[in-house]
Amino acid sequence: xxxxxxxxxxxxxxxxxxxxxxxxxxxxxxxxxxxxxxxxxxxxxxxxxxxxxxxxxxxxxxxxxxxxxxxxxxxxxxxxxxxxxxxxxxxxxxxxxxxxxxxxxxxxxxxxxxxxxxxxxxxxxxxxxxxxxxxxxxxxxxxxxxxxxxxxxxxxxxxxxxxxxxxxxxxxxxxxxxxxxxxxxxxxxxxxxxxxxxxxxxxxxxxxxxxxxxxxxxxxxxxxxxxxxxxxxxxxxxxxxxxxxxxxxxxx
Amino acid sequence: xxxxxxxxxxxxxxxxxxxxxxxxxxxxxxxxxxxxxxxxxxxxxxxxxxxxxxxxxxxxxxxxxxxxxxxxxxxxxxxxxxxxxxxxxxxxxxxxxxxxxxxxxxxxxxxxxxxxxxxxxxxxxxxxxxxxxxxxxxxxxxxxxxxxxxxxxxxxxxxxxxxxxxxxxxxxxxxxxxxxxxxxxxxxxxxxxxxxxxxxxxxxxxxxxxxxxxxxxxxxxxxxxxxxxxxxxxxxxxxxxxxxxxxxxxxxxxxxxxxxxxxxxxxxxxxxxxxxxxxxxxxxxxxxxxxxxxxxxxxxxxxxxxxxxxxxxxxxxxxxxxxxxxxxxxxxxxxxxxx
Numbered sequence: 001x002x003x004x005x006x007x008x009x010x011x012x013x014x015x016x017x018x019x020x021x022x023x024x025x026x027x028x029x030x031x032x033x034x035x036x037x038x039x040x041x042x043x044x045x046x047x048x049x050x051x052x053x054x055x056x057x058x059x060x061x062x063x064x065x066x067x068x069x070x071x072x073x074x075x076x077x078x079x080x081x082x083x084x085x086x087x088x089x090x091x092x093x094x095x096x097x098x099x100x101x102x103x104x105x106x107x108x109x110x111x112x113x114x115x116x117x118x119x120x121x122x123x124x125x126x127x128x129x130x131x132x133x134x135x136x137x138x139x140x141x142x143x144x145x146x147x148x149x150x151x152x153x154x155x156x157x158x159x160x161x162x163x164x165x166x167x168x169x170x171x172x173x174x175x176x177x178x179x180x181x182x183x184x185x186x187x188x189x190x191x192x193x194x195x196x197x198x199x200x201x202x203x204x205x206x207x208x209x210x211x212x213x214x215x216x217x218x219x220x221x222x223x224x225x226x227x228x229x230x231x232x233x234x235x236x237x238x239x240x241x242x243x244x245x246x247x248x249x250x251x252x
Numbered sequence: 253x254x255x256x257x258x259x260x261x262x263x264x265x266x267x268x269x270x271x272x273x274x275x276x277x278x279x280x281x282x283x284x285x286x287x288x289x290x291x292x293x294x295x296x297x298x299x300x301x302x303x304x305x306x307x308x309x310x311x312x313x314x315x316x317x318x319x320x321x322x323x324x325x326x327x328x329x330x331x332x333x334x335x336x337x338x339x340x341x342x343x344x345x346x347x348x349x350x351x352x353x354x355x356x357x358x359x360x361x362x363x364x365x366x367x368x369x370x371x372x373x374x375x376x377x378x379x380x381x382x383x384x385x386x387x388x389x390x391x392x393x394x395x396x397x398x399x400x401x402x403x404x405x406x407x408x409x410x411x412x413x414x415x416x417x418x419x420x421x422x423x424x425x426x427x428x429x430x431x432x433x434x435x436x437x438x439x440x441x442x443x444x445x446x447x448x449x450x451x452x453x454x455x456x457x458x459x460x461x462x463x464x465x466x467x468x469x470x471x472x473x474x475x476x477x478x479x480x481x482x483x484x485x486x487x488x489x490x491x492x493x494x495x496x497x498x499x500x501x502x503x504x505x506x507x508x509x510x511x512x513x514x515x516x517x518x519x520x521x522x523x524x525x526x527x528x529x530x531x532x533x534x535x536x537x538x539x540x541x542x543x544x545x546x547x548x549x550x551x552x553x554x555x556x557x558x559x560x561x562x563x564x565x566x567x568x569x570x571x572x573x574x575x576x577x578x579x580x581x582x583x584x585x586x587x588x589x590x591x
Binding site: 053054074075076077079080084085087091092093094095096097099100101103104105107108109112113114115116117118119120121123124126127128130131134135139140141143144162163165166 | 263264265266268269270272273274276277449450452453454455456457458460461464465467468469470471472473474475476478479482486
């Protein structure tokens with residue numbers, strides 16, 4: 001499996017003053033993985049994602065993507081190399097339609113976003129690809145309405161569509177179904193389960209049913225450190241996990 | 253599931269998807285109306301051509317700001333710097349070396365664009381208020397340089413003695429402003445077409461993305477800095493052309509072309525006309541020029557009161573300026589006629 005590691009961190013640390021929010025995290029994500037990152041509130045899950053994407057710089061440690069050191073590479077360049085994320089809180093373009101936003105992401109991939117001469121209406125390859133992608137996520141006519149008019153669940157889906165438009169090799173999903181009713185949340189995860197095999201997925205999720213259903217392996221983060229890592233069965237039986245995270249009579 | 257499109261609404265297809273972008277780029281009636289009226293004003297108001305020309309030049313200047321502010325969401329309190337650099341470049345060139353108006357225009361665009369490119373290297377690294385303050389600083393610096401550099405700019409007395417040669421070697425700029433009007437009209441219209449092309453390009457879409465959510469852009473792989481630098485440079489060059497046009501058609505440059513007042517009034521005109529649709533800039537400039545003219549007749553000392561009030565009302569009601577109000581009114585009337 002080590003040969004096929006797409007994303008790897010080594011002794012990753014991040015402190016805010018005296019507060020160490022990420023402590024010595026060494027983590028490996030193989031090709032095509034469906035891994036979950038869980039942990040109580042304030043465990044540093046989002047911080048870890050922000051370190052991986054370059055939104056935050058680590059105090060020490062290394063991040064490697066496809067074996068290349070990307071620790072100091074800016075966010076946008078990591079995206080171009082295939083490391084793409086979604087946001088826990090919708091981070092979309094309110095007055096653009098999903099179609100326009102998706103075309104924007106695809107146009108970037110095709111190196112068009114500094115081209116002031118080309119007619120957007122003539123970018124058929126980009127428009128068709130964007131439409132196809134939105135169609136796959138069953139946007140229908142919603143793809144052509146301003147994003148701010150769309151139902152919340154739709155906007156969560158758009159987060160994922162925009163990430164996919166960048167053609168990720170590694171997809172980091174920060175609570176993709178946050179705030180979505182359970183019925184729709186299942187749909188979001190079905191869509192994720194159906195992603196191509198060559199995309200490695202790491203997702204943060206609080207709903208343990210969803211985690212145990214969709215994750216091949218689970219990493220438990222507590223107080224900025226990896227407490228343990230294993231298959232859903234191993235994690236469910238782990239005494240310390242039960243104690244700090246799943247315990248106290250919570251229905252698992 | 254959420255999949256089913258709302259009843260009655262057609263499902264999206266490749267055709268509707270492509271049509272959305274054609275629709276976005278289509279000429280709107282208020283654009284056509286503006287340009288037809290602007291051309292017609294040559295015949296309707298032959299006695300006011302000088303004033304109309306100046307209002308249209310201000311329009312080009314406002315459009316240049318719209319690219320930055322209306323599309324990319326980057327405000328500027330120092331945009332007059334580039335207008336002034338364009339004006340002084342054309343003015344000094346015509347006074348000391350070469351009075352061909354087209355050469356002056358190109359020179360004004362190049363020098364202002366170069367200044368914009370240099371400033372963009374600072375501005376594109378900043379965000380929000382810091383960005384605004386730097387544009388303010390740039391404006392003040394340029395003003396004082398022109399003020400102090402008497403031998404070159406004429407300082408506070410203004411730049412005089414421009415020798416503008418006939419346009420294309422044939423059309424002499426006349427006192428009625430006929431040649432000046434036609435010359436400015438053609439130049440501004442061509443640049444308006446260019447600006448339209450720009451905002452309907454992938455680059456234009458990226459600018460809207462920056463305005464809508466700059467934080468998301470890196471997550472799409474867009475670093476934003478290249479887009480901001482290019483937008484700033486193009487915007488500065490357009491402002492420079494506007495300045496050069498004003499210098500050439502009036503054959504005099506007052507120091508106030510670089511003034512803070514001008515930077516502010518161009519912002520006000522843009523908000524009044526409506527941001528982010530280009531034509532709002534042209535309409536806003538005309539409205540602002542006429543309004544200032546009329547209000548200063550009523551009460552020269554306090555006319556800014558009314559300008560301020562109008563500004564507050566427009567922003568608070570979120571009407572989208574004059575273009576927004578026009579569009580909504582026409583839509584409502586059209587809906588009633590259909591019924």
